[in-house]
Amino acid sequence: MEINVTDDSLELISSYLSPVSRLNLAALNEQFYYACTVWRDVKTIVFDIDDITLAAPNMVHKYVYSSIDRMTSIRTALKMCPGIKRLIIQAKLKESDISVLNENPSLISKLYISTENLGLQDFPVFKRLRTLHIVANSMKEYRVMNTIGPKILQSAFPMCLRRICLTDVYLTSNLIEYLSTLPNLTYLDLIGCLVDTNVAPKYIESLEKCQSLEELSLPPSFFSFTTSNRKLDADKKISFKKT
Numbered sequence: 412m413e414i415n416v417t418d419d420s421l422e423l424i425s426s427y428l429s430p431v432s433r434l435n436l437a438a439l440n441e442q443f444y445y446a447c448t449v450w451r452d453v454k455t456i457v458f459d460i461d462d463i464t465l466a467a468p469n470m471v472h473k474y475v476y477s478s479i480d481r482m483t484s485i486r487t488a489l490k491m492c493p494g495i496k497r498l499i500i501q502a503k504l505k506e507s508d509i510s511v512l513n514e515n516p517s518l519i520s521k522l523y524i525s526t527e528n529l530g531l532q533d534f535p536v537f538k539r540l541r542t543l544h545i546v547a548n549s550m551k552e553y554r555v556m557n558t559i560g561p562k563i564l565q566s567a568f569p570m571c572l573r574r575i576c577l578t579d580v581y582l583t584s585n586l587i588e589y590l591s592t593l594p595n596l597t598y599l600d601l602i603g604c605l606v607d608t609n610v611a612p613k614y615i616e617s618l619e620k621c622q623s624l625e626e627l628s629l630p631p632s633f634f635s636f637t638t639s640n641r642k643l644d645a646d647k648k649i650s651f652k653k654t
Contacts, residue, residue, distance in 0.1 A: 421446035430472045453492035460502040463488050485511045489518065497521040501548065504528055509535045522567065526557045526579050534566040543572060547579035547603075556581050556605075564589050571595055578603035582630075584610065584617075591620040602628040 425433045425447045437447035450467065457464035463484060464473045476484045485508060489495070498519045504512075512535035520541045525548040528534070545559070557580050564586070568575075573595050580586075582604050590599065599621070606614070611633055618627070 416442075418442070418446045422449070422451060425450075426452040426467065427469050429470065448491065450492050451494040454494060455497040455499065456488055456492060456495050457499040457501060458485070458504075458508070465492060481505070482507045482511050486514070489515055493518075495519065497523070500524040500528065502527075504531060504535070506533070509533055512536075524567075529557050529559060529563060529580075534563045536566045538569055540567065540569055540572055542574040543567060544576045545578065545580060546576070558583060559586050561585070568593070574598040576600040580604045582606045582611075582614065584613065587614045587617045591617045593621070595623055596621055597623050598626045599624060600626075600628040602630055604630050606630050606632050608632055 421436075421443060425436060428436065433447045433450070437444045450465065452467040452469070453465045454468075455464075455466040457466070462473050462475045464471065465488060466472075474484075489511070495518060498521070500523065502525065509531070518539075519537050520539055522537055522540055522542070523544040523546060526545060527548055529545070547557075559577075559580060568589065570593060572593050575590070575596065575598065577600070580603075582601065590596065614633075618624075621627075
């Protein structure tokens with residue numbers, strides 16, 4: 412007796428299976444193949460030094476990069492998981508990795524990336540990011556100066572960004588001024604950043620331009636800088652004008 416099963420039903424069933432079981436199910440026929448080799452339940456992908464991790468509510472699967480073709484390993488992960496929302500990059504990207512990521516610029520809405528990638532000559536483009544976390548790699552030595560250059564601002568800071576968290580990043584006037592132009596930015600966490608107390612006072616005016624900002628965390632040094640050899644009035648608060 413022939414049993415008709417919809418693709419949606421097959422995808423739901425496969426979401427409760429291990430990777431091996433999914434592939435075994437895909438081998439039954441053509442319908443099963445197309446339904447079980449696309450893992451829409453995977454919402455998070457982690458790129459590490461030697462391996463890739465795919466994470467779904469009912470499954471976590473880790474596999475090492477292909478010794479023959481690293482690009483194919485990354486491309487396959489992105490192709491199999493069209494529902495990905497969160498990309499975590501815990502190691503420094505290779506040039507080939509960037510070219511593969513640029514094939515799907517609109518796929519990722521949340522990016523977590525280590526500061527060691529700030530020195531890349533080319534940076535992957537993320538057009539539809541809503542959340543961006545640039546964090547220090549705890550396995551690496553801290554650098555005194557991790558700066559965000561113009562290329563990275565253009566590639567990873569689209570106008571649709573809503574949440575930004577920066578750690579171990581040196582705050583420059585260009586960076587602060589650019590952040591103030593993001594129209595949808597509601598959350599900005601800079602508490603883990605470095606700032607030159609001699610120039611920090613002028614950043615206040617830029618931060619006041621953030622029209623949609625609702626939450627702001629600043630480095631402790633922001634509350635200890637001086638202007639004209641006088642301490643900033645402790646009662647002075649940053650105000651955000653709503654339009």
